[in-house]
Amino acid sequence: MKKILIIDDDPTFRLMLKTFLSKKNYNITDVSSAKDCVKLLQSERYDLILTDFRLPDLDGLELLQKIKSISPGTPVIIMTGYGEIRMAVKSMKYGAFDYVTKPINPDEILLIINNALQKKIIEKEEKPVSNSSRPAPGTGSSPQKTNLKDREFVKGSSSSASQILKYIDLVSPTNMSVIVQGESGTGKEYVSRMIHQNSKRADAPFIAIDCGALSKDLAGSELFGHIKGSFTGALGDKTGQFEAANGGTLFLDEIGNLSYDIQVKLLRAIQERRIRKLGSNKDIEVDVRIIAATNEDLLLAVQNGDFREDLYHRINEFKIEVPPLRERKEDIEIFAQHFLDEANAELEKDITGFDQDVLDVLYTYSWPGNLREFKNVVKRAVLLCQEEIITMPCIPQEVTSEDRNDLLTVEKGNIPSDSVDLKAIQEKNERELIINTLKKTSYNKSKTARLLNIDRKTLYNKLKLYEISI
Secondary structure, three states, X not given: OOEEEEEOOOHHHHHHHHHXXXXXXXXXXXXXXXXXXXXXXXXXXXXXXXXXXXXXXXXXXXXXXXXXXXXXXXXXXXXXXXXXXXXXXXXXXOOOOEEEEOOOOHHHHHHHHHHHHHHHHHHHHOOOOOHHHOOOOOOOOOOOOOOOOOOOOOXXXXXXXXXXXXXXXXXXXXXXXXXXXXXXXXXXXXXXXXXXXXXXXXXXXXXXXXXXXXXXXXXHHHHHEEOOOOOOOOXXXXXXXXXXXXXXXXXXXXXXXXXXXXXXXXXXXXXXXXXXXXXXXXXXXXXXXXXXXXXXXXXXXXXXXXXXXXXXXXXXXXEEEOXXXXXXXXXXHHHHHHHHHHHHHHHOOOOOEEOHHHHHHHHHOOOXXXXXXXXXXXXXXXXXXXXXXXXXXXXXXXXXXXXXXXXXXXXXXXXXXXXOOHHHHHHHHHHHHHHHHHHHOOOOHHHHHHHOOOOHHHHHHHHHHOOOOO
């Protein structure tokens, strides 16, 4: 029986959810605070964790990072209200499997739980074996070889989509290190997998690491491995991801989150093509291609002293910019149909398309979570849809809110589009919010970043962008 941990400070909601999932043959433990969750994880292991985004002692992002440092392989599902969707989407960047909005839809939460547990089983079965038993590149299939059907890349019709495909074709056959830059959810990992699939390393492993979910203590062991007894809790030898990816591609997602110490070790591994496990005095030769993804400007991070300049130049042999969905509106309908087909197959439904009002909203919504959010919205709509086509009641509130309808009015020409500078308005509001929060915290940057639900590095970048002096 699968073990699920529920964290929520509402006792009535916890009881309701516990009763429902228990009837579905899950072993449920529930707690009311992040502190109790962390305490439990020190001694127990769970197959899945469901946590509210707003807790009395920590917010969802802080708790998620603690969970990932203690139990990195456990999928976490965020439960949130409509007003916190943007933060829930952001939490997926830090390692959450998915999010679900309150009030909970029983079919939806079961679907997400089953998907998370199934993904965990697949990852466990595909966990790389020691390097000695892996076939050399080109000599046979690998347990980590990507299923191309599962990882189908949607070719958009926009000029930016054509440019991305052109760059993929150019760089794939080489061994050049690549930086894939773009906002969270834009499909950076898909671009990276396309590069791998079209390279000479396609039959070797593609290993993806979420650097944003790695704590400083965990990162060294995860990347380079460790030997038994090298630190407290090292009960056996561990194969690092560099060694597991030998002959193939190592995808470092959100590389800018790595600590300075790990950046030094990573630079050495790339330059010398050798690694050393924690606690060992022997080097291991590795042949790994590096593809790094980031949603921040690494060059700016270099200038701010947050990212090593020598490492930046080592991995920046080629760069691909993946634009946000709001800048490639020509691809909206293509992606909508693709995600609809995927959801129909997964949910065993036969929805034929979208009502025109729905398409209008999809075109005008800003998609802060980009393709990841778009896919979730379509899947939820398919789940809720009881007709042949998806209609407005199936679309979440945050997508159909009135301010989006205002944008729709502008798009349709009722107001001259050049009379509304949305970006300038957003920047003005963001600048004012940062200044007001700084005043509230007596200009304590750490507290300000926590209240704004961003990391300190992002806050520093915005202070510089908006020329806010402290």
